[in-house]
Amino acid sequence: xxxxxxxxxxxxxxxxxxxxxxxxxxxxxxxxxxxxxxxxxxxxxxxxxxxxxxxxxxxxxxxxxxxxxxxxxxxxxxxxxxxxxxxxxxxxxxxxxxxxxxxxxxxxxxxxxxxxxxxxxxxxxxxxxxxxxxxxxxxxxxxxxxxxxxxxxxxxxxxxxxxxxxxxxxxxxxxxxxxxxxxxxxxxxxxxxxxxxxxxxxxxxxxxxxxxxxxxxxxxxxxxxxxxxxxxxxxxxxxxxxxxxxxxxxxxxxxxxxxxxxxxxxxxxxxxxxxxxxxxxxxxxxxxxxxxxxxxxxxxxxxxxxxxxxxxxxxxxxxxxxxxxxxxxxxxxxxxxxxxxxxxxxxxxxxxxxxxxxxxxxxxxxxxxxxxxxxxxxxxxxxxxxxxxxxxxxxxxxxxxxxxxxxxxxxxxxxxxxxxxxxxxxxxxxxxxxxxxxxxxxxxxxxxxxxxxxxxxxxxxxxxxxxxxxxxxxxxxxxxxxxxxxxxxxxxxxxxxxxxxxx
Numbered sequence: 492x493x494x495x496x497x498x499x500x501x502x503x504x505x506x507x508x509x510x511x512x513x514x515x516x517x518x519x520x521x522x523x524x525x526x527x528x529x530x531x532x533x534x535x536x537x538x539x540x541x542x543x544x545x546x547x548x549x550x551x552x553x554x555x556x557x558x559x560x561x562x563x564x565x566x567x568x569x570x571x572x573x574x575x576x577x578x579x580x581x582x583x584x585x586x587x588x589x590x591x592x593x594x595x596x597x598x599x600x601x602x603x604x605x606x607x608x609x610x611x612x613x614x615x616x617x618x619x620x621x622x623x624x625x626x627x628x629x630x631x632x633x634x635x636x637x638x639x640x641x642x643x644x645x646x647x648x649x650x651x652x653x654x655x656x657x658x659x660x661x662x663x664x665x666x667x668x669x670x671x672x673x674x675x676x677x678x679x680x681x682x683x684x685x686x687x688x689x690x691x692x693x694x695x696x697x698x699x700x701x702x703x704x705x706x707x708x709x710x711x712x713x714x715x716x717x718x719x720x721x722x723x724x725x726x727x728x729x730x731x732x733x734x735x736x737x738x739x740x741x742x743x744x745x746x747x748x749x750x751x752x753x754x755x756x757x758x759x760x761x762x763x764x765x766x767x768x769x770x771x772x773x774x775x776x777x778x779x780x781x782x783x784x785x786x787x788x789x790x791x792x793x794x795x796x797x798x799x800x801x802x803x804x805x806x807x808x809x810x811x812x813x814x815x816x817x818x819x820x821x822x823x824x825x826x827x828x829x830x831x832x833x834x835x836x837x838x839x840x841x842x843x844x845x846x847x848x849x850x851x852x853x854x855x856x857x858x859x860x861x862x863x864x865x866x867x868x869x870x871x872x873x874x875x876x877x878x879x880x881x882x883x884x885x886x887x888x889x890x891x892x893x894x895x896x897x898x899x900x901x902x903x904x905x906x907x908x909x910x911x912x913x914x915x916x917x918x919x920x921x922x923x924x925x926x927x928x929x930x931x932x933x934x935x936x937x938x939x940x941x942x943x944x945x946x947x948x949x950x951x952x953x954x955x956x957x958x959x960x961x962x963x964x965x966x967x968x969x970x971x972x973x974x975x976x977x978x979x980x981x982x983x984x985x986x987x988x989x990x991x992x993x994x
Contacts (some may be wrong), residue, residue, distance in 0.1 A: 528546050569591055638954055750776055755784060766860075924980055
């Protein structure tokens, strides 16, 4: 805006009109300039670069746009910018208005013309063939997020469970380039159109280290190689917004009556599914994500009409996210007949202040607990589906209420068996594995573990054998004899057999 401020010359009042208004200013007496850049987020195609990031000048008196050449490209300094004060346009309009004002009668009133609303353009979808390439099976061995779920998280998941969640949400992998090994989260709408593909890189603790979009990654690749963009990508990048549906929205057409669990980030939706189970019955939850805090919008959520929606807002320092979503949910319920938004304030009630300041979410607490314990919960109480006319307000679920959400214990120290809200349903097998553990410890202590990745079976690869062995021993020693953790023992035995076979 510095260039704009340097070029702007305020109007000097000339001849007062007979109706008492100043002929050189807009209808708002506080406006210093009659011609200003349009406020809001609306963008037009730039005359210079043709990208849809051009802000046009408007006449504050008439509400009309100035000719198409007047405006600023938002790409940055040095790009297209033409203002009406630097080329004589404003001066010419000023002189014309002065002459017209002298001829006005005492009852003259300015005629304000409204800008004609432009029809909303049809969305441009992500190229499906390019999307399919992210799903190539051999890529998952390089996917840090997926491999972490197999081996590095505190309670690794079974191969079948991870495979199911990959297929359900169509998770993929970036194979090469500066985002190699990153996970792709596709946003697919209820009609199975790919609206966008978010790219996220993770470290070995599955914390995000980089965020991007696949169309941006591809666009940079073409730019570095001085190649023109594919036709679909050229059209795709010109549209207003990319994230125009919910993550997991495509599941709504398959599971047409299931209740929905709604979170902010796709990663949290994945963890929710792995912990609470897949939508295998009409009562099972479908875990969806909005993308970010500001994406809790009516345009996205109207697709949930007629459903129960359990909402888990992320934490925030002052609780602003919870309050914002709660207020919006009340409004949306009044516009969507038969819909009930149920906000969980478990995190708000129980999380310590440092976690609120960090903006932690449900996934941050789930990942510290064994997912098998959540699968064993016997949830008997579920709210009855209301009649549409009875849905009048948002139901806020608290940690004191008995409902579907009460088995979500967000703090790691809250253990099953220490609260009346959670029943311990895991029965331990009295037989222990002490002899098996000693045998395996002696074996692994006497060999040199491979430093290269080891393919354990057709679906999983161990990228760090030392970490794999260490984490699995920690689990089976802490849960000796508990059949829930038997797969950890089996995987160590499987690795032993594999290493013996290649000697």
